[in-house]
Amino acid sequence: xxxxxxxxxxxxxxxxxxxxxxxxxxxxxxxxxxxxxxxxxxxxxxxxxxxxxxxxxxxxxxxxxxxxxxxxxxxxxxxxxxxxxxxxxxxxxxxxxxxxxxxxxxxxxxxxxxxxxxxxxxxxxxxxxxxxxxxxxxxxxxxxxxxxxxxxxxxxxxxxxxxxxxxxxxxxxxxxxxxxxxxxxxxxxxxxxxxxxxxxxxxxxxxxxxxxxxxxx
Amino acid sequence: xxxxxxxxxxxxxxxxxxxxxxxxxxxxxxxxxxxxxxxxxxxxxxxxxxxxxxxxxxxxxxxxxxxxxxxxxxxxxxxxxxxxxxxxxxxxxxxxxxxxxxxxxxxxxxxxxxxxxxxxxxxxxxxxxxxxxxxxxxxxxxxxxxxxxxxxxxxxxxxxxxxxxxxxxxxxxxxxxxxxxxxxxxxxxxxxxxxxxxxxxxxxxxxxxxxxxxxxx
DNA sequence: ATTTGACGCTAACGTTACGTCATAGCCTAC
DNA sequence: GTAGGCTATGACGTAACGTTAGCGTCAAAT
Numbered sequence: 001x002x003x004x005x006x007x008x009x010x011x012x013x014x015x016x017x018x019x020x021x022x023x024x025x026x027x028x029x030x031x032x033x034x035x036x037x038x039x040x041x042x043x044x045x046x047x048x049x050x051x052x053x054x055x056x057x058x059x060x061x062x063x064x065x066x067x068x069x070x071x072x073x074x075x076x077x078x079x080x081x082x083x084x085x086x087x088x089x090x091x092x093x094x095x096x097x098x099x100x101x102x103x104x105x106x107x108x109x110x111x112x113x114x115x116x117x118x119x120x121x122x123x124x125x126x127x128x129x130x131x132x133x134x135x136x137x138x139x140x141x142x143x144x145x146x147x148x149x150x151x152x153x154x155x156x157x158x159x160x161x162x163x164x165x166x167x168x169x170x171x172x173x174x175x176x177x178x179x180x181x182x183x184x185x186x187x188x189x190x191x192x193x194x195x196x197x198x199x200x201x202x203x204x205x206x207x208x209x210x211x212x213x214x215x216x217x
Numbered sequence: 218x219x220x221x222x223x224x225x226x227x228x229x230x231x232x233x234x235x236x237x238x239x240x241x242x243x244x245x246x247x248x249x250x251x252x253x254x255x256x257x258x259x260x261x262x263x264x265x266x267x268x269x270x271x272x273x274x275x276x277x278x279x280x281x282x283x284x285x286x287x288x289x290x291x292x293x294x295x296x297x298x299x300x301x302x303x304x305x306x307x308x309x310x311x312x313x314x315x316x317x318x319x320x321x322x323x324x325x326x327x328x329x330x331x332x333x334x335x336x337x338x339x340x341x342x343x344x345x346x347x348x349x350x351x352x353x354x355x356x357x358x359x360x361x362x363x364x365x366x367x368x369x370x371x372x373x374x375x376x377x378x379x380x381x382x383x384x385x386x387x388x389x390x391x392x393x394x395x396x397x398x399x400x401x402x403x404x405x406x407x408x409x410x411x412x413x414x415x416x417x418x419x420x421x422x423x424x425x426x427x428x429x430x431x432x433x434x
Numbered sequence: 435a436t437t438t439g440a441c442g443c444t445a446a447c448g449t450t451a452c453g454t455c456a457t458a459g460c461c462t463a464c
Numbered sequence: 465g466t467a468g469g470c471t472a473t474g475a476c477g478t479a480a481c482g483t484t485a486g487c488g489t490c491a492a493a494t
Contacts, residue, residue: 007441017442022481037489038443059315059322063480078326085319092312095305098276102302105276109295224470238472239452254460255472280451 003033003041013050028067029053059084220250221259230267245284246270276301 006017023029024040029050031040042050049070056066061084069077223234240246241257246267248257259267266287273283278301286294 005442016481018481018483021443026480035442035489039489040442059319078323081319081323081326085316085323088312088316088319092309092316095309095312099302099305099309102276102298102305106295106298106302109298222470223472233452234471235452235454243451252460252471256460257471 001043003043004047005042006040009042009047009050012047013054015050015054023050023053023063026063026067028063060088219261221264223257223259226259226264226267229264230271232267232271240267240270240280243280243284245280277305 004012006020010017010020020029020040024031029042029046032043032046033041035041052070053063053066056069057063059081061069061080065080069080221229223237227234227237237246237257241248246259246263249260249263250258252258269287270280270283273286274280276298278286278297282297286297
């Protein structure tokens with residue numbers, strides 16, 4: 001029967017020797033024999049097991065889970081893979097959102113929509129807007145996409161103007177907050193509404209940090 | 218001027234106190250003041266900087282890169298974002314491939330195409346096939362997609378038959394390898410050709426491990 | 435028989451971006 | 465003055481190895 005030392009097996013399977021050491025260490029793939037000198041020797045069974053390990057690893061399954069899959073015949077593989085699939089899909093969604101955001105950012109930078117003249121100011125609306133878009137979408141569904149297109153075709157001066165307005169609104173909000181005004185007060189609510197409208201035009205992006213928003217109010 | 222202690226700032230920005238400690242530690246976000254008791258106090262500027270940090274972090278940019286972006290005005294942000302975008306796109310591609318593979322695997326498992334009767338055998342072709350599909354695609358372009366459809370509509374018995382043939386072929390290859398035959402010999406080449414054809418029908422998937430293939434020969 | 439060079443071993447730190455204690459000082463309100 | 469809440473600094477844990485470092489083994493060539 002064939003026997004493979006670490007290097008051989010590593011090359012056969014396309015992994016590093018370190019990986020085999022590691023898999024041995026965590027008990028995921030134990031060599032069939034240890035020579036008197038301590039050398040690891042693997043047989044066919046181990047080669048096949050390694051193939052399976054690599055298969056699941058390729059699917060981004062954690063090594064611990066692979067252990068379970070391979071060692072526990074009762075393991076509900078289908079279920080595990082289905083939830084794994086969900087994970088992958090949401091990862092994909094997230095990445096798609098990121099790509100869109102990055103592309104938009106690149107666009108803005110390329111068009112030098114100042115944004116850098118006052119770095120302090122520039123960073124804020126990006127993040128804030130990022131954080132509020134989803135809320136905006138809920139309140140004025142359908143508007144966001146429109147606002148985005150508008151923004152993309154806007155020239156520098158209009159943009160500058162918008163930015164000024166946004167900044168003014170932001171500063172009012174900040175002063176109200178500093179004054180310790182009740183977030184539920186009408187004045188605050190009004191400014192917030194204006195703020196949302198600016199956000200809609202301005203950037204059109206967000207997470208779900210209503211909490212942070214309230215924190216500021 | 219407003220001042221925020223760690224907890225305040227953390228809640229405002231939606232991050233943990235530990236994160237602020239960490240950002241201070243790596244010099245990404247330093248408090249404007251340290252009280253005599255060692256307390257960190259952040260001002261408005263730090264809040265804004267944190268917003269920027271969070272914005273880039275949201276885009277999966279490494280903290281080190283964020284440091285560069287924010288601290289080096291010469292930093293080529295557009296270029297960085299463009300290469301970042303490429304990274305995201307290839308990540309996305311990879312995930313899409315993974316999802317497809319996972320779905321196919323689930324399909325096979327659900328249809329109980331045995332695959333588990335002999336676990337050792339079951340895992341092998343998956344990984345091997347995974348590893349060889351690209352090669353197959355190069356050699357018989359257009360065939361792979363067809364083979365996949367065929368496989369998906371195949372009933373259990375046909376599949377079983379296919380699997381038997383594949384196994385036999387595999388064992389021949391293994392014995393030839395064990396006999397130390399020259400991988401360039403015609404006999405080996407022939408079996409390999411058969412092998413490829415099986416792979417085409419069998420699974421239709423792969424990486425680029427021609428090396429591993431040759432290693433076996 | 436010895437040298438050489440390839441290969442093997444273990445131990446242990448480095449990586450990323452924090453989470454999670456543990457221990458102890460500080461601050462404010464009652 | 466004391467309880468409760470906030471803060472600080474370590475320091476270990478995480479996932480999956482990569483990367484030295486220091487040292488033993490083996491097979492072939494001399």
